[in-house]
Each structure stands twice: as C-alpha cells, then as structure tokens.
Amino acid sequence: MRSEVHAISGATYDDLGDGRVRVHKGESYGIFDWEGRWEEGDITRADPHLLQYVGGPDLPPGVDEMAAQLDAAREKAAQEEAQQQELSAGDLAEDAYTGSVRDPRYGVRNMIMAQGQTTVAKYVGDPGRETKKGPRSKGISFHEVLAGDTYPERIPPELWEDSPMPGGVTRVPTVRFTSKEWHDLEVEKLWKKVWQYAAHVDDIPEVGDYIVYDIAHLSYIVVRTGENEFKAYNNACLHRGRQIREFDGKKATEFRCPFHGWCWEIDGSLREIPSEWDFPEVREDASHLREAKVGTWGGFVFINPDPDCEPFEDFIGSLPQHYAKYEYEKRYKQMHVAKVIAANWKITQEA
Template sequence: MRCEPHPFSGAIYQEEEGNLVRVTDEKRGKSGLFTWDGKWIEGDMSYADPHMLYLVGAPNLPPEKDIFWTVLPPHESSPKSAFTGNMGRGTAQRPKIVAPYVGDPGKETDEGMRSSAYIPQEFLLENDRRPELIPEVYKLKSPMPGGPVKIPTDRFYKKEYHDLEVEHIWKKVWQMACREDDIPEIGDYYLYDIAHLQFIVVRTGDNEFKAYPNSCLHRGRKLREHSGKGAREFRCAYHGWSWKIDGSLKELPAEWDFPGVREDVCQLPEAKVATWAGFVFINPDPDAISLEEHMGPEMIQHYEKIQLQHRYKHADVVKVVRCNWKLAMEAFLEAYHTIATHPQLLLAGGDLSDNRHDVFGNWGRLGHINVSGSSPHRGIVIDEQTALATYRGVADFNREYLRGHIGDDVEKFSDAELNEQTFSNLFPNFSPWGGWGRIVYRFRPHGDNPDECLMQAMLLGPWPKDQPKPPTTPTRFLEADQLWVEAEELGTLAKIFDQDCGNVPQVHAGLKTKQPAYVWYSQYQESIIRNFHRNYEKALGLEPSQTDI
C-alpha cells in the first residue's frame, strides 16, 4: 500500500482499501479519511491536499511501468536502462525531503529579479567539460520584457473567441499535423482535425506531402472518414467523383451533365505543407510565410543537433480535457505550479524555481540551462559547486544511457545538451521538448466546443539513425473521464498529467465566475504564457493587454 509524507507539513497520506486515503497530521493532532478524488469521509480533518490524495490513492501504474519516461525502453528490442526507478526518494541513501514552507524571497541579479535559487547560465556553460560542443543558441539570453500582465477571462470560454481563432489562427498559421512516420509509404494518409476543419495529409512521394480539405468538390461529402494506407485515389462515396493522390481530377461520372465544370474541379485545393524534424506541418493560408520564417532561426538552431527526425515514436496519447485548449496548454508552459501540483517532485528534492525563460518571436523556451536540487520555497538552496556536481552527474548518466541507443554519436554532445529538457511553445499550440526529454505536446479545441480540448502527448525515444525504425505506436484515445495512468506507455509522466489535468477543468469553471474578470501572469516565471498571449492578440487583432503596475 502506498504511503507518502506531505513535502511541507509532513502529514502522512496512507492508502487504504477501496482507493481511500487516511491522512494523519501528528503535529496538529488531526486525521481524516478521504476518497482519492478529495471527498471527505470521516475524521476531524475535513480537507486534504488533492494532489497528494491522487498520488497515494488513485489508480496506479503497474510497477514495471512506473518508470521515469526518459529511460523507458522505446521498443521491446531496445536496451534496458540500469536505472528503472521513478526519480523518487525513499531509501536511506536518498531520504524523502520534508521541510516547512517559507516562501521564495527572490534575489536581484544582473537580469532582474529571479528566484533565490538562481544560478547564472554562464557559470554552468563556462564549466562545461566540452565547451566546444555547446551550440551558440544555448548561450543566448532573451527574457521577455515587461512586468506582470492581466488578461481578460472571456477569451477562454466565449464562443466568439473560438470563432475568431478558427478564422485568424487555424486557417492562417503553421500547425503540426502528424509525424512523417505516421504515413511512411506513398499513398498513406492522415486525417488532421482542427476545430470543425479537417484535412487529408497524404504522402505523394518519397519526400513529398500534400494536404487537401477533406471535402468533395461536388457536394461536399468527406472524401475519407478515417486515416489510411496505400491510397491511389480519393473517391467520394456519394456520387463517385474522384481525384488522384496528387489532387488532380481522375473521374467525373456523367460529365456530360456538368458542362463547363471540369476546369473548376480539376484540382483539389491545397494547404501549404512543410516538414521539419520528422513532423509534417500544414498551413491553410496560400499566402502564408514559410514555416522556417514562422519558427525563426533560434528555434531551428536549437533543435538542429538532436535531430528529432531520427527518434522513434513509442507513445502517442490523445485525451479529452474539460477546459479550453489555451488553459490546458498554459499548464505546461511554466513550472511555477510545481510547489502545489506535484508534491512527489518536492519529495525528490527541487521545486523547479530556477528555470530559464527566453522568447524569440513565435517561439519560447524554458528550462534549457538549469539544475534541479533547490527548493527555495522550503528554504533549500544548493550552492554553485553542488549544482555543478549535480549537473555533471546528470550528463554522465545520460551519456552512458544514450550510448546504448545511439552509440558513439553521444560524444557529439556537451554537458549542457545532455542535461537539457527544454519545454517550449511554438505559436500557437506545438511544444516539442528539447534535449532528450522525449515529450511533444499538442493542444487543440475539441471540435467547436470552447469548453473542451484535445491534449496530445507523444514520446520520441532515441533510435540509431542507421537502423530502420519499427512502425510507430498507434494513437491511444482517452475520454474525459479516463485517467492518464490508463496509458501505461507514458510511464511516470501519466501521473504528472493526471495532476495537471486535475487543475485545469477547475480553472476553466472558476474563470466563468471570477471577479474581476481577468487573470494575472507574472513577469518571469509565466513569461512564456505572456508571449503566447502577445502573439494571440496580434493574430486576432485584439488590443494588447496592459498592466496596471
């Protein structure tokens, strides 16, 4: 049975039969019994930490899957890691860390106010044991200027904003549709959904892809109802009109009855298509800028060495979440929530307060140069030498782990690159992690319902680039009431997602009643979100949000 101390109070959360949790706080002399989802059953303690209740009492992963996601074997043929834990503590050598909340006072730095756990980026880069290998883009600093900003709440739930997004974002911007490996052979096609729009993305050559609105040019029936393989044509099941996979008209039955129509329907309309790092992107706007211009040189340079195109997709999960897509995405664009949402990370040591945040136009990155170990909200701040030892230790572990997967190619990477687990945002909704973090997020509206979204998480594991990859793992779909831990292929990441997705529906509901009707985003720790809203307002033609401070 599971049993964990609370990282701040030390109160003991003990699993009992039937997914119940007994909470005992000896210091306060109180205890209570709760369901894992927070309902009080009995006792003089009537409220407990909902994320601790989930951690201890909710349906769990099987032990063989309760593994940190960056060391999950990508395939049954992959070498197994010597480390098969979940990065938690609980041994005499690594006891769980419990300490009272004191708050992070912050400190003044050359870059402005930062966490009291702040360690200059330069210190870690200058002490890298392979400095000649560090990409120049890692050395850039570009924090978003300005202070806290308030954003109106109505953009998160009013249908009028969804409609604006369809017209000015989903019909106008570059968006990831699928992986190239999802459609590996000529004629393979993927149906990409965004709001009420759907596109057929088809491989038409060895390195050529096209995308068409999924609609017959006769009377509008969908040409395909499911993704598929080996198509030679797209034939409408209503009246038999058909087009070749290159979009050219193949057959117009009873053409004698449509004089003068052939020229208008001779070619399926196309969205613009581009590829990057093994992903296929589309843009429905024929006048759009290139994908490269949308991404910007900094993003392209940042991911250049790690070559995501050679990774193997060993997990792909889509879940319905009862909140607006922007709210779900924002939960993964800052680490500030760790102190409340992920108690297991605090028990393991740090609270992720010292993350770097940089913005470059449509792309923002956070966490590319940082060290875990400090928990300033509990008064635990490691010094630079301890941080450096930790940094090098992580690099050494990852170097030897990755050697079993990519061989001596691992020698091309600096300590910085072997530590990196950047989480990021390419406007509007694409978040590929950097380094060896494996994760790729995508957030989309669920049809035309602004109160629900589709959250997608892929894991791209390391794979030898000179060996053929197995077929990609099929996408698993989870309904709103299913837990992420049902997707065992995500490892411990599934638990983290369940905690995050325990928050965002409550945020969505709370925003509808919030007074005053705006939310605040911080100057630094939530600056990637501020950058998103800056780009969002520009795309929709809204007045820029302002601060009253």
C-alpha cells in the same frame, strides 16, 4: 572528493578528480568524464546530470548561492542533531497535536518527527529585478551561467539566444477561455494562418497512406505522395462540399467523394467527374483539390492552410540547431496516445 548515490538506480558516483567519475554498483563499474563520455568498464551509460554534479567544475565563489545555502542548512541541521543526541529521552515530549518535539531547554523545534522532515531554512522569496526586457529573477541569469562555463567556446550559439517574450506577468481575461466569439477569432486569425503539427511520418509510412487532421471545424487530408513527399488537402469535395474522408487510411490510389463520386488522384489532380457532360463549366474549377502548405522537420509533418503564409523554414527558425544532437529524423514513433478533454485548448496546453 564528492560521492553521491543515484536516487533511482542506486549506483554510486565517485569523483576521481580531473573531471573523471567512477560509477559502480555491485561488481559492475564504469569510468566517465563529467561531460558523459564513457572511458572504460561494463557500465556504459550514466546520468549526465549527476556526472556533471559530481565531477564537473564548480561555479566561481559567490556565484552558486544555492549550494552555499544548502551547505549552511546542512551544517545547522548537523548541529541540531548533535544537540538532540545530548538530550535524554526524558527531556523530550512529543506534542500529540502537532507532532513536533518540545524541548524544555530549546523550545519547540521546527522538526516534524512523524514525517521525518526538518525545516532548515526560512523562505525569503525573490523580489526580482528590472531589466530592459522586463522583470527577471534577482538571481544569476542563464547567460551568466554560460559565461562562467569552463569551456564557453563549446557552447552552441543557439543557447546564447534570448527569449523574444518580455518578462513579467500578463493578465489574460477569462473570457478568452470561455467565449464563443473569441474561439471564432482564433479559428480565423490562428488556425487558418499558423504552421501546426498534423502528423508524424510514421503515421503514414507508405505512399497512399493518409490521416484526417481536424482542428476546430476545419478538416484536412494529409497524405504521403512519394518517398519523402507529403501533401495536405482541404477535406471537402469541390462539388457539394461533402467530407471526402472521415477516417485515416492506407495505400489510397484516389480520393473519391462518397456523395456523387467525384474523384481526385492522391497528388490532388482531378481523375473523374461522373456524368461530366452535365458539368461543362466546372472542370477547370475542380481540376485540383484545395491544398494547404506542408513542411517537415525531424519526422514531424506540419501544415498551414494560408497560401500566403511565411515559409516553414522561417517559422521554425533555429529549432533544428537546438535539437540537432538528438537526430529526430532517425527516431521512430513507438505508440500514439490521445485523450479528448472537455476544455478549452489553451487550458490543456498551459496545464
């Protein structure tokens, strides 16, 4: 039976057979099945990965190549340790420069005594294999792992979906990270046309609460207009283009431009034009703030400035199904941490 000690909690995970695992530390214990369901005991939470490793089903013979390599490496290390114990202290001399052990009978071992590390296997590398969708690892694929599952019928269909991206390496010119021209293209072709995360519902919990969302030189006001209703407007007055709001705010009842006082309701409709008699032809053009499309999922508020964009539901696709068990709509935002980095956005995104 398999037994492992958790590296962080220090609790011991013992295989009880039949897919059941006993987790114990001190006087406390808990019994779980390998899929993480608690059965009894005062320990009611456990590491699902270690439960599966200790009590879960093994892969078919010949499939778990990594486990076979580890077993062989452990056996080799045990043999070397046994041989090491047979040597007397006078037979060993530590190399003062490398820290390795010099053995007159076995030569220089790849054992770094100072660091307690042992080289147990030689790196071979993965030359990969060609597939219809491009190069992939020569090892077992994720679909093959799923196919070998004890209960494949329980696997959500979303996990069987394949990546839409082709395999292999694509070289990206460095100019895309440094060019002003490329940045301007991204603003026109990307940020003005893509669905993008702008706020969390906890950022604007009350009707009238709003945040200012900036991307490149573009600015938007994202406001809660109802219990489950959100709007997003271009953050620019329709009179002279002055920015209407510079900072986030709470319980707004209107959006009034600080330049000449033109004012709109939080639903975007026109409330007031001071000295309206002096602007007889603009009421229709200024009757509503310019809107961006808004979509929500799991407490996240997305906007898209393009009035002809694809529906939000098409954009997120099967994402809600992938994360259904996490019930993001029942979670809350505990804190917000942000950092301004002097770098192109793609560098920080890919880091």
